[in-house]
Amino acid sequence: MVGRADVARLAGVSPAVVSYVLNGSHPVAPATRERVLAAIAELGYRPNALARSLATARTHTLGLLLPESANPYFARLSSAIEDAAFAAGFAVLLGNGGDNAARELGYVRAFLDRRVDGIIAVPGGEFAEGWRELEAARVPAVSLDRLQHDFDLPSVVVDNAGGARDATEHLIGHRRTRIACITGGAEVSSAQERAVGWREALTGAGLPVDERRLRRTDFSVEAGHRATLDLLECDPGVDAVFAGSDTQAVGALRALADLGLRAGEDIALVSFDGTPLSDYTTPRLTTVAQPYAEIATEVVRMLLALIADPGQDRSRLHRVLPTTLIPRDTCGCGPGERDAPLAPR
Numbered sequence: 001m002v003g004r005a006d007v008a009r010l011a012g013v014s015p016a017v018v019s020y021v022l023n024g025s026h027p028v029a030p031a032t033r034e035r036v037l038a039a040i041a042e043l044g045y046r047p048n049a050l051a052r053s054l055a056t057a058r059t060h061t062l063g064l065l066l067p068e069s070a071n072p073y074f075a076r077l078s079s080a081i082e083d084a085a086f087a088a089g090f091a092v093l094l095g096n097g098g099d100n101a102a103r104e105l106g107y108v109r110a111f112l113d114r115r116v117d118g119i120i121a122v123p124g125g126e127f128a129e130g131w132r133e134l135e136a137a138r139v140p141a142v143s144l145d146r147l148q149h150d151f152d153l154p155s156v157v158v159d160n161a162g163g164a165r166d167a168t169e170h171l172i173g174h175r176r177t178r179i180a181c182i183t184g185g186a187e188v189s190s191a192q193e194r195a196v197g198w199r200e201a202l203t204g205a206g207l208p209v210d211e212r213r214l215r216r217t218d219f220s221v222e223a224g225h226r227a228t229l230d231l232l233e234c235d236p237g238v239d240a241v242f243a244g245s246d247t248q249a250v251g252a253l254r255a256l257a258d259l260g261l262r263a264g265e266d267i268a269l270v271s272f273d274g275t276p277l278s279d280y281t282t283p284r285l286t287t288v289a290q291p292y293a294e295i296a297t298e299v300v301r302m303l304l305a306l307i308a309d310p311g312q313d314r315s316r317l318h319r320v321l322p323t324t325l326i327p328r329d330t331c332g333c334g335p336g337e338r339d340a341p342l343a344p345r
Contacts, residue, residue: 002043011039061091062303063111063119067099071219072247072275073290074122077145080296081120088304090117099124105133112137118303120144124187140306142317144299147189154306154317156299160190160272163288163323164197165204167242167270170286170325172205174332176240176268180213182227182252183244191216194244194272213238217248224251232259232267240268246278249285253330269330274323283329291321 008015013032020026021036028036039045062085066074082092093116095107101124108130111119118140123130131148134141143155164181171179181198184191195214202209215231217223224243228251231238243249249271256263263269264283271278274289298319306312327333 002045004045006043007036007039007045010043011035058117058307059115060089061093061114061116062300063093063095063107063114063116063121065095065097065104065107065111065119065121065123067097067122067124069094069096072277073219073245073273076275076292077295080292081300084293084296084300088300090300090304097124101126101129105130108133112139118142118307120299120303122146123148126187138310140303140310142299142303142306144295145190149189154302156295156302156319156321157190158290158295158321158323160193160323161197161200163272163290163325164194164242164244165201166197166323166325167272167286167288168198168201169205170327170331171240171242171268171270172201172207174240174268176332177207178210178213178235178238179207179240179242180215180231180235180238181242181244182215182217182224182231182248184219185216191219191244194242198242210235219245219247221247221251221254224248225255226251228252228255229258232261238267240270243269243271246271246273246275246285246287249287249330250277250281253281253283253285263330264332268332270325271330272323274326278326279328281330286328286331286333287326289324289326291324294321 004015004018007018013036017028017032018036020028021033064078064081066078069075069078078094085092093111093114097104097107104124104127119134120142122145123143131153143153145157147155147157168179179202181195183194186192199209213231213235215227217227224247228241241252243252249269252269253263256267261267270286272288274287278285278287302317
């Protein structure tokens with residue numbers, strides 16, 4: 001097995017210099033660094049990760065806690081985060097918390113047991129104990145997608161209210177006046193904000209806000225299907241639906257088909273998330289797209305900054321990223337209006 005001493009002999013340096021190059025702990029002359037790297041490549045040397053973590057107090061792993069990685073939105077998001085972390089030299093451990101407080105806490109403890117350097121969490125509504133354990137362990141953490149109002153946490157979110165407002169205003173622009181909203185549970189901040197944007201758009205257009213046209217349910221296909229059937233049974237006059245996720249909107253499409261209604265004609269529909277799924281439905285979903293690559297880059301950058309400097313003022317670490325409305329078929333746009341993203345907010 002090739003060891004550090006072998007690399008040092010081939011490069012003509014001491015084993016300590018090889019360590020400096022690998023760990024970046026001391027400055028090394030460029031020519032010397034190149035010799036060491038060339039020797040590493042020639043010998044195929046791979047540092048012992050365990051020994052390196054003990055020496056540097058870093059494992060170069062991050063924990064990522066999601067509600068459900070099978071959800072198309074979280075699947076796209078986790079893939080982007082993994083890419084951003086890998087580019088920075090970090091591996092990602094994934095846990096599906098299922099919006100269940102006990103399960104989420106179990107994953108936090110599992111991540112801590114594996115000495116992750118930091119955690120990115122999309123927490124459920126009862127994640128307070130999880131944040132407290134991370135704080136006690138002095139492990140940096142960033143809240144993603146959802147805000148935690150009772151905790152002063154670094155966070156990366158999108159403009160949920162603004163995106164929902166854009167979606168609803170777009171429906172109003174198609175002369176829809178009885179617009180319903182399907183979104184997530186009241187304990188989820190992003191779901192709350194999307195309902196706020198729906199209300200703001202209606203109020204701004206002088207239309208009544210009828211809370212009987214609001215449904216709070218899971219961000220799933222099945223829940224979107226049930227909610228749409230229930231909405232149209234209770235209020236057959238609904239002429240448009242803003243769905244708080246692409247998955248809910250797919251369920252809404254199925255419900256409209258079950259009732260013999262045409263999306264984009266009989267009832268207009270706009271969703272939120274901009275997952276690849278939205279471009280492959282029939283008809284294609286008009287959606288509010290989230291900037292996945294930018295979200296991932298920012299949340300990884302923020303977490304790595306906290307790992308490097310845990311003492312910085314975390315209250316200043318908060319980013320709200322813009323969304324972009326992509327008109328397609330389900331809103332009623334004509335051929336010339338489709339697939340031209342509207343300017344992000």
